[in-house]
Amino acid sequence: MTTNLNANTVVYGSPFFIRMYVTNSSAATGSNGLPAPFCADVNELTCPTGTVVLADNSAPVDQGTFHLNSAGYTRDLNPSVAMFAGGTHQLSASYTGDGSYLGSKATDTLTVTPAPMPLDLSSAINPYVGISYLIQVQGFPNVLGGVAPTGTISIYDGTTLISGPTTISGFAGLPNTYPGFGAQMPTTFTSSGDHSVAAKYSGDASYAPATSQPQIIRPLHSTR
Numbered sequence: 556m557t558t559n560l561n562a563n564t565v566v567y568g569s570p571f572f573i574r575m576y577v578t579n580s581s582a583a584t585g586s587n588g589l590p591a592p593f594c595a596d597v598n599e600l601t602c603p604t605g606t607v608v609l610a611d612n613s614a615p616v617d618q619g620t621f622h623l624n625s626a627g628y629t630r631d632l633n634p635s636v637a638m639f640a641g642g643t644h645q646l647s648a649s650y651t652g653d654g655s656y657l658g659s660k661a662t663d664t665l666t667v668t669p670a671p672m673p674l675d676l677s678s679a680i681n682p683y684v685g686i687s688y689l690i691q692v693q694g695f696p697n698v699l700g701g702v703a704p705t706g707t708i709s710i711y712d713g714t715t716l717i718s719g720p721t722t723i724s725g726f727a728g729l730p731n732t733y734p735g736f737g738a739q740m741p742t743t744f745t746s747s748g749d750h751s752v753a754a755k756y757s758g759d760a761s762y763a764p765a766t767s768q769p770q771i772i773r774p775l776h777s778t779r
Contacts, residue, residue, distance in 0.1 A: 563663075567641050567670040567761045568698030575621065575648045576628040577603035577656065594627045602627035605653040611644045637727075640702045641667050641760035669758060670696050672704065674767035676754045678742075684774045687743045690718065692754040694725075695735040696762050703727040706757040708738045712750045718742045720757065744774040 565571045578594060594602040607629055609616040616638060621629040644665040652658035677691040692708050704725035710718035718740040725736035744750060751769045758764035 564666045564668060567667050568636055568701055571634065573609065573631040573634060573646070574628060575607045575609065575630065577623060577650050578627070603653060603656045605651050608649045610647045611638060636698060636700050637702060639667055641669050669761055669763035670698050672696050672756050672762040672765040674754050674756055674765050676767040676770055678752065678770055678772055681773055681775050682744060683777045684744055684747055687741050690740045690742050692738045692740060693735065694756060695733050697733065698728065699733060700728045700730045701734040702761055703734055704736050704762050705759045708740065709755045710740050710742055711753050711755060747774050747776055749773055
């Protein structure tokens with residue numbers, strides 16, 4: 556039995572699928588990932604039948620049990636983004652056997668790398684010098700149904716840290732919605748003039764570190 560991914564490394568949330576083939580001992584994996592010879596090309600009547608149990612670190616993947624088709628293979632076409640979050644996944648596929656073939660097991664490794672994290676910073680253009688106010692930061696990764704982001708947000712004036720790091724409280728996406736987070740960052744400027752301000756996200760296993768576009772803020776002295 557063999558498992559085959561159309562890639563061994565994928566960006567979190569990008570499409571991929573998992574193929575599982577059951578073959579006899581004479582088959583080998585070809586350059587295209589298919590076993591050679593492919594049983595359906597030899598004699599479809601003698602192809603294995605039955606089911607394959609797919610697991611990730613021993614936990615069932617999606618429906619868990621997949622039925623072989625008449626050509627002796629099966630696929631998980633839409634692996635769950637909730638299960639395949641960022642990190643390394645040890646996959647196993649266990650064939651239950653049938654009247655002609657004994658059960659067998661194959662393993663493979665999938666590495667899921669962090670997805671980009673778009674950041675948006677929103678601030679008053681002319682806050683008062685010496686008076687704390689809130690800078691709003693939002694992040695919405697383009698991963699439908701994705702896991703909740705974790706990590707921290709910091710605000711920088713050029714290269715100087717002026718607020719944070721603050722731990723974010725992210726929310727997961729639903730099947731047809733995106734995950735994300737919002738943060739309110741208390742900030743105080745001690746001088747007037749132009750300040751180039753940007754937000755930085757620390758990143759986590761599923762979402763990459765990110766920096767927002769800088770925004771020019773011009774604090775004013777109060778006339779009171």
